[in-house]
Amino acid sequence: MAQVSIEVRVNGSTYRKEVEPRLLLVHLLRDVLGLTGTHVGCDTSSCGACTVLLGGLAVKSCTLLAVQADGAEITTVEGLATNGDLHAVQEGFWEEHGLQCGFCTPGFLMATVQLLERNPDPGDAEIRHALEGNLCRCTGYQHIVNAVQNAAGKLREAAS
Amino acid sequence: MATKFFGTPVKRREDRRLLTGGSQYTDDLQLTGMVHAAIVRSPHAHARIRSVDVEAARSAPGVVAVFTGKDMEGVAGIPTAWLIPDSDLKTTDHPALARDRVRYVGDGVAVVLAEDRYQAEDAAQLVQVDYEILDAVADQVKAVEEGAPQVHDDAPGNRCFLFNTIQGGDLDQAFEDADDVLSFRTTNHRMIPSAIEPRGCVAQYNAASGELTLRMTSQNPHIHRLLLSIVLGVPEHKVRIVTPEIGGGFGSKIAVYADEAVMAFCAMQTGRTVKWVETRRENFQCTTHGRDHVTDVEAAYTNEGKILGLRFKTWANMGAYVSTAAPGVPTWLYGLMLSGVYDVPAVGLEVVGVFTHTTPVDACRGAGRPEATYLLERIVDLVAQRVGLDPVEIRRLNFIGKEKFPHAVAPGVIYDSGDYDAALDRLLEMVDYEAFRSEQAEAREQGRYLGIGLSTYVEICGLGPSSIVGSTGFQGGLWESSVVRVHPTGKVTVMTGANPHGQGEETTFAQVVGDVLGVDIDDVELVHGDTDLVPMGMGTYGSRATAVGGIAAFKAAQKVVEKASKIAAHQLEAREEDLEFEDGRFQVKGTDQGMSFQDVALQAYLAWNLPQGLEPGLEAQSFYDPSNFVFPFGAHACIVEVDAETGQTDIVRYVAVDDCGEVINPLIVDGQIHGGIAFGVAQALYEHAQYDESGQLLTGSMMDYAVPKPGQMPSFELDRTVTPSPVNPLGLKGIGEAGSIGSTAAVANAVADALSPFGIDHVEMPFTPQRVWQAIQQA
Numbered sequence: 001m002a003q004v005s006i007e008v009r010v011n012g013s014t015y016r017k018e019v020e021p022r023l024l025l026v027h028l029l030r031d032v033l034g035l036t037g038t039h040v041g042c043d044t045s046s047c048g049a050c051t052v053l054l055g056g057l058a059v060k061s062c063t064l065l066a067v068q069a070d071g072a073e074i075t076t077v078e079g080l081a082t083n084g085d086l087h088a089v090q091e092g093f094w095e096e097h098g099l100q101c102g103f104c105t106p107g108f109l110m111a112t113v114q115l116l117e118r119n120p121d122p123g124d125a126e127i128r129h130a131l132e133g134n135l136c137r138c139t140g141y142q143h144i145v146n147a148v149q150n151a152a153g154k155l156r157e158a159a160s
Numbered sequence: 161m162a163t164k165f166f167g168t169p170v171k172r173r174e175d176r177r178l179l180t181g182g183s184q185y186t187d188d189l190q191l192t193g194m195v196h197a198a199i200v201r202s203p204h205a206h207a208r209i210r211s212v213d214v215e216a217a218r219s220a221p222g223v224v225a226v227f228t229g230k231d232m233e234g235v236a237g238i239p240t241a242w243l244i245p246d247s248d249l250k251t252t253d254h255p256a257l258a259r260d261r262v263r264y265v266g267d268g269v270a271v272v273l274a275e276d277r278y279q280a281e282d283a284a285q286l287v288q289v290d291y292e293i294l295d296a297v298a299d300q301v302k303a304v305e306e307g308a309p310q311v312h313d314d315a316p317g318n319r320c321f322l323f324n325t326i327q328g329g330d331l332d333q334a335f336e337d338a339d340d341v342l343s344f345r346t347t348n349h350r351m352i353p354s355a356i357e358p359r360g361c362v363a364q365y366n367a368a369s370g371e372l373t374l375r376m377t378s379q380n381p382h383i384h385r386l387l388l389s390i391v392l393g394v395p396e397h398k399v400r401i402v403t404p405e406i407g408g409g410f411g412s413k414i415a416v417y418a419d420e421a422v423m424a425f426c427a428m429q430t431g432r433t434v435k436w437v438e439t440r441r442e443n444f445q446c447t448t449h450g451r452d453h454v455t456d457v458e459a460a461y462t463n464e465g466k467i468l469g470l471r472f473k474t475w476a477n478m479g480a481y482v483s484t485a486a487p488g489v490p491t492w493l494y495g496l497m498l499s500g501v502y503d504v505p506a507v508g509l510e511v512v513g514v515f516t517h518t519t520p521v522d523a524c525r526g527a528g529r530p531e532a533t534y535l536l537e538r539i540v541d542l543v544a545q546r547v548g549l550d551p552v553e554i555r556r557l558n559f560i561g562k563e564k565f566p567h568a569v570a571p572g573v574i575y576d577s578g579d580y581d582a583a584l585d586r587l588l589e590m591v592d593y594e595a596f597r598s599e600q601a602e603a604r605e606q607g608r609y610l611g612i613g614l615s616t617y618v619e620i621c622g623l624g625p626s627s628i629v630g631s632t633g634f635q636g637g638l639w640e641s642s643v644v645r646v647h648p649t650g651k652v653t654v655m656t657g658a659n660p661h662g663q664g665e666e667t668t669f670a671q672v673v674g675d676v677l678g679v680d681i682d683d684v685e686l687v688h689g690d691t692d693l694v695p696m697g698m699g700t701y702g703s704r705a706t707a708v709g710g711i712a713a714f715k716a717a718q719k720v721v722e723k724a725s726k727i728a729a730h731q732l733e734a735r736e737e738d739l740e741f742e743d744g745r746f747q748v749k750g751t752d753q754g755m756s757f758q759d760v761a762l763q764a765y766l767a768w769n770l771p772q773g774l775e776p777g778l779e780a781q782s783f784y785d786p787s788n789f790v791f792p793f794g795a796h797a798c799i800v801e802v803d804a805e806t807g808q809t810d811i812v813r814y815v816a817v818d819d820c821g822e823v824i825n826p827l828i829v830d831g832q833i834h835g836g837i838a839f840g841v842a843q844a845l846y847e848h849a850q851y852d853e854s855g856q857l858l859t860g861s862m863m864d865y866a867v868p869k870p871g872q873m874p875s876f877e878l879d880r881t882v883t884p885s886p887v888n889p890l891g892l893k894g895i896g897e898a899g900s901i902g903s904t905a906a907v908a909n910a911v912a913d914a915l916s917p918f919g920i921d922h923v924e925m926p927f928t929p930q931r932v933w934q935a936i937q938q939a
Contacts, residue, residue, distance in 0.1 A: 036187075039187070080180070086179065094175045094176070100831060124875065137354055137356050138835045140837055140873055142875055
């Protein structure tokens with residue numbers, strides 16, 4: 001199959017790759033770039049395990065083609081921490097036991113980053129609504145809600 | 161033992177890697193020379209395979225090999241490991257790839273290996289299978305009728321087994337003495353476990369050494385090693401199973417599936433490393449489902465509301481093949497819990513296990529116990545209504561009193577400990593039950609339908625004493641192993657045969673062992689999920705890892721201290737009985753003479769000066785076989801509001817008081833309870849695996865099968881009581897499944913209570929708006 005040349009910037013590094021036009025973005029990240037922190041949980045963009053930030057927006061990378069991301073700036077879970085210091089959202093999930101098996105967690109983290117950028121002080125119902133593109137089978141969501149609140153508090157404190 | 165860590169909400173030690181993308185799940189593995197597999201699956205529920213043409217697929221770009229069922233004729237069938245006695249169990253042949261007949265949608269027919277996954281999927285489309293479509297049956301009640309399509313030639317009438325071993329007390333007398341009998345038929349519908357990580361494996365075979373390595377999604381790697389060794393004919397010591405990070409199981413990663421055997425076969429045939437990860441569609445079609453009972457209930461009771469006897473007849477849908485643990489789930493795990501928290505003198509159960517043209521059924525979070533609890537909790541509410549008792553009163557009237565423990569129940573097990581009134585007391589206090597009843601009455605006057613459902617449950621877990629599980633036909637012991645290995649620097653590796661996949665045992669076991677050895681939990685690392693590193697073990701399921709595996713680790717650590725104490729006494733020139741060991745230090749009582757645990761560890765390995773006859777080194781092993789199961793319990797309350805116009809059910813409050821004995825880490829226990837409750841609530845309100853008449857799975861994707869979203873779950877209000885188990889030295893019970901066992905019934909009772917003004921006393925699950933609306937219309 002004909003290859004298409006693309007350039008993406010992922011977690012601050014630039015990559016130029018020849019890819020099949022049908023290659024999904026999530027497979028570019030995982031199989032070509034080796035960033036396996038982004039997971040695939042379903043075929044139908046239902047579960048959100050593959051959520052990444054593309055141009056600052058949380059998107060499901062299983063529902064985008066890699067060629068659609070040509071020229072884009074992407075952040076994956078591997079790019080959240082800086083110099084080994086965890087992002088406030090990662091800290092929040094850790095402190096509040098917002099994860100169990102961890103498979104859905106990268107997607108929740110990325111969706112939460114977007115949520116807190118848009119709404120630094122969300123109520124519980126707003127959190128549940130904002131994360132409704134992500135499924136978790138382990139936690140029953142309550143500790144995830146607590147984790148987002150915890151992270152929101154940390155980020156507000158850092159901003160003030 | 162000083163308890164510095166036990167009982168504290170330590171942050172999980174496994175989380176950093178999970179939060180940073182630093183973990184490796186099976187699908188993350190990229191091994192040199194790896195090829196990718198795609199399985200060609202039957203689109204029909206029942207068909208004869210006339211021919212399979214793989215020529216086009218073989219010559220497609222990137223294809224390395226294609227195999228069909230005929231190629232795998234030398235490979236043994238997929239086995240069943242719970243051979244319930246006296247039941248005429250038919251396990252039937254289960255080839256890894258179908259040869260002449262397919263028996264459910266998703267049954268594997270051929271496998272394609274290609275250089276990448278896209279090519280493998282492309283080529284799989286080119287495999288031409290000529291099917292002669294046959295009649296199918298998906299419903300277990302229809303499947304046992306005369307003239308129903310037959311799933312297996314050697315299982316006449318589609319009967320997989322007939323189980324009637326659980327008969328306790330004098331049932332005939334109970335029904336004779338009763339003032340009245342409640343009879344009804346109800347369904348506990350099929351669920352799909354839906355771990356967010358799909359199943360998968362990476363198979364490697366070294367032809368020179370004869371070693372087969374499978375990296376795979378498994379809750380129990382040693383069981384997989386044993387059974388796959390038998391299936392593939394590779395000696396057990398040449399098979400290595402490694403479980404990378406596992407993204408949830410909920411029972412669905414216990415079974416031995418055809419797919420892993422197929423991948424091992426492919427690796428052995430081609431010499432290539434073979435990777436296969438199922439799509440979500442495959443997960444829904446081919447990974448085991450759970451529940452799926454139809455039950456006729458008869459309850460004998462007095463006018464005072466005392467339940468005298470319970471008779472159950474259940475048709476359990478087993479699917480097209482008998483999965484690994486499947487026969488034990490709708491029989492023992494279900495039947496032994498059929499008197500629940502109640503002192504019922506007589507209980508009888510008959511179960512017909514039925515073959516259908518559907519995905520095989522096996523353990524699914526709770527496995528049999530949610531089904532039992534759902535029936536009992538519906539029974540007590542319905543009897544309460546008939547005799548004019550409040551749901552609280554009938555429970556108190558029938559509870560097994562706390563003074564009666566240990567207590568032998570009619571189905572045939574001995575409950576270890578319990579205080580059911582205490583849990584219910586606390587629950588009612590949290591709910592403010594009386595205030596709710598007033599609020600409910602006021603709401604009804606305004607045309608708003610609030611309902612409260614109670615569920616008081618007990619579960620059998622901590623599986624389990626090997627001699628007892630052996631007598632149930634389980635083909636193994638259910639002890640657990642652990643090795644505590646202290647390194648020369650005093651750092652500690654703990655190996656466990658349990659295989660955590662989200663439950664947090666890398667933290668809780670470190671808490672237990674850290675306390676025994678007096679070392680920091682960050683100096684304790686848990687190793688699990690590698691059959692070459694860890695001694696034979698039985699894995700994680702049945703809420704057993706902590707109550708069995710945790711105790712094995714505890715006992716192994718105690719043995720380490722015993723040896724360390726001998727070394728310390730020798731080095732300090734003191735008698736052992738003059739030493740005290742506290743906070744990681746051996747001290748000669750009443751002196752300033754002492755040495756740290758770390759110093760002792762170093763001396764154990766230097767071996768320059770050890771007591772005569774004592775071997776060097778500092779490690780110990782334990783195989784712990786519990787003397788009994790453990791029986792966690794609790795009281796849950798769900799408050800719902802039903803919109804009579806739309807049939808929509810909303811949870812207003814969910815309150816739960818659970819008792820899992822002593823608690824190692826309250827944060828983790830709360831997380832387990834939350835997840836369990838969500839699982840059970842989801843069954844009651846949303847999830848329903850449905851087949852059409854022809855055996856097509858209608859809920860074959862996450863767009864059609866309603867795994868709940870964050871906004872569909874309430875916040876949970878939790879508390880606990882602590883009734884230690886006398887079975888093990890730490891007083892532990894289990895908590896992984898408890899929430900799912902208690903919660904489905906709480907929602908069911910709440911919906912029935914909300915609809916009582918319409919004269920409705922029972923609605924079948926799941927309580928979708930359509931179903932509830934129809935019930936109101938028909939009332």
